[in-house]
Amino acid sequence: xxxxxxxxxxxxxxxxxxxxxxxxxxxxxxxxxxxxxxxxxxxxxxxxxxxxxxxxxxxxxxxxxxxxxxxxxxxxxxxxxxxxxxxxxxxxxxxxxxxxxxxxxxxxxxxxxxxxxxxxxxxxxxxxxxxxxxxxxxxxxxxxxxxxxxxxxxxxxxxxxxxxxxxxxxxxxxxxxxxxxxxxxxxxxxxxxxxxxxxxxxxxxxxxxxxx
Numbered sequence: 313x314x315x316x317x318x319x320x321x322x323x324x325x326x327x328x329x330x331x332x333x334x335x336x337x338x339x340x341x342x343x344x345x346x347x348x349x350x351x352x353x354x355x356x357x358x359x360x361x362x363x364x365x366x367x368x369x370x371x372x373x374x375x376x377x378x379x380x381x382x383x384x385x386x387x388x389x390x391x392x393x394x395x396x397x398x399x400x401x402x403x404x405x406x407x408x409x410x411x412x413x414x415x416x417x418x419x420x421x422x423x424x425x426x427x428x429x430x431x432x433x434x435x436x437x438x439x440x441x442x443x444x445x446x447x448x449x450x451x452x453x454x455x456x457x458x459x460x461x462x463x464x465x466x467x468x469x470x471x472x473x474x475x476x477x478x479x480x481x482x483x484x485x486x487x488x489x490x491x492x493x494x495x496x497x498x499x500x501x502x503x504x505x506x507x508x509x510x511x512x513x514x515x516x517x518x519x520x521x522x523x524x
Contacts, residue, residue, distance in 0.1 A: 313353050313463040320349035320456035327449045336445035337436035341422035343445075343452035344415055350456040353463075360468050361476050418448075461502070470496045487515050 323346035330339035355375045362368035420426070426434045474493040478485050494511045497503040 313356050316349055316352040316356070317459055317463075320346050320352075321458045323349055324449075324452040324456040327452055331445055331449045334442070336442055337422040337440040339422075339445045340440050340448045341419045343448040344419040344422075346452040346456040347415070357468075357471060360472050361479055363476075363479065464502065466500065467497060467502055470500070470502075487517065491515055491517050 323342055327339050327343040327346060330336075330342060352375060355371055359368055359371040359375070362371055421434060421439055422436050425436070428434050470493055474489050474496065475486070478489040481489075491512060494503065494508050498505060498508045
């Protein structure tokens with residue numbers, strides 16, 4: 313997880329350099345690579361919760377799939393449209409969503425020429441200019457931001473303790489398990505109270521310690 317976070321940050325920086333150099337199509341593709349690399353952390357957390365070998369192998373296949381790792385690339389635009397709480401981002405992780413496929417296609421368009429549709433040739437420099445490039449690099453900055461603290465074994469032990477029991481449960485139940493996990497991190501000094509307060513606001517829950 314820590315290696316993926318470091319590498320996602322590196323790729324994002326590379327995308328920023330390409331953007332500054334006005335290499336807009338490549339900046340988009342590298343930004344999407346940064347988002348994919350950051351997406352590995354979510355899948356690795358799923359693997360921590362694997363209840364048997366079959367579940368673990370399914371998560372590993374998702375880890376190896378580019379499309380599985382870029383589901384959240386639309387996150388910043390949804391924020392721009394007013395989304396602020398976890399409930400409002402549920403569509404990103406809907407298995408029937410075509411967001412991952414669109415992201416993968418966009419990554420290819422930034423790198424390769426191709427013949428599409430009614431014998432139309434796609435050329436990266438003709439398809440992608442500064443506007444989309446800046447938007448995608450900004451998305452990478454959000455999604456591939458380095459965590460303030462490295463992931464620790466204890467953090468993952470607590471993750472399994474609190475989230476393992478609610479796999480397959482309803483959305484609200486899983487939200488409350490997430491809240492319990494963050495409270496446990498704060499209690500053990502792995503995160504601060506400010507992190508807890510912000511996370512509770514994101515979940516749309518009131519912390520029973522009096523914080524919201």
